[in-house]
């Protein structure tokens with residue numbers, strides 16, 4: 001198939017501002033290319049995406065959905081890159097288009113195209129306007145929505161959740177090297193923003209005495225300044241936003257990855273990446289991570305918000321066999337497995353559209 005992928009409008013690919021969607025888009029493109037499909041990506045100007053045909057579109061980036069009020073009206077700034085990317089989409093020959101933005105416009109435009117447009121939704125329910133357009137779209141295009149986990153789909157309510165195709169996620173296992181003997185260091189990886197709960201991980205580091213290796217893009221600078229005031233040691237822990245190769249080189253030698261979301265994490269790409277390196281995951285038992293981590297086998301699940309529980313889990317982490325973590329990644333998150341799930345979803349939409 002000729003597959004067009006239209007990226008998130010919150011920032012260029014490679015900037016880290018798109019968070020998990022950046023990794024998801026790259027892995028989705030690779031997985032489908034490996035199955036012989038032709039991929040074309042449209043993304044904001046300044047995007048970098050190796051080995052995939054890319055069209056960069058200039059324009060004003062979209063405000064983060066998670067910073068909006070739930071009942072907020074849809075806003076699109078003048079000269080918005082979102083609208084321009086979909087104008088660009090009309091100029092390309094494609095059999096099916098995959099939207100990776102968590103935004104109202106591509107969902108609304110779906111019936112206006114004479115070829116199928118499908119949507120891989122990257123976050124849980126955040127905005128009434130998105131929930132509403134999803135339900136309306138599903139009424140006429142029942143297979144066009146995919147999500148990463150059942151827990152994420154559940155946040156939209158039963159009516160939407162039962163019509164959603166759950167495709168998980170996937171990564172290039174060759175890019176992650178297993179580590180048998182860790183250093184006495186904890187890891188935290190993610191966009192540095194309030195909803196990711198970095199301060200809980202820093203508290204655990206203090207309570208257990210282990211340093212915390214922090215990696216990720218600073219998506220909210222004022223929040224980062226607050227964190228550094230409350231935890232001066234955070235500045236020394238921060239490794240920056242690293243490309244996958246460097247990120248996994250830092251992650252793989254850690255004792256455990258702490259996943260401390262203050263929102264419903266749709267999937268948690270970092271969970272997949274840690275397991276691929278053999279790093280056990282200690283996570284709040286909510287959202288995607290609760291569905292991915294095998295409690296007591298590849299990590300520990302802790303009551304959301306229970307920081308003391310996280311610290312106790314760190315003391316138990318040596319009971320986890322790191323090889324089982326790598327094995328889970330090989331079984332569930334390979335590009336082959338992800339590609340099969342994606343292709344099945346795409347074919348479902350191709351056939352219904354003919």
Ligand code: HBI
Pocket residue numbers: 008009010017018019020021062063064065066100101102103122123
């Ligand atoms: N907000 N408006 C908007 N659009 C997106 O595509 C978007 C977002 N916030 C976060 C985000 N995408 C990604 O970082 C997560 O989906 C992973």
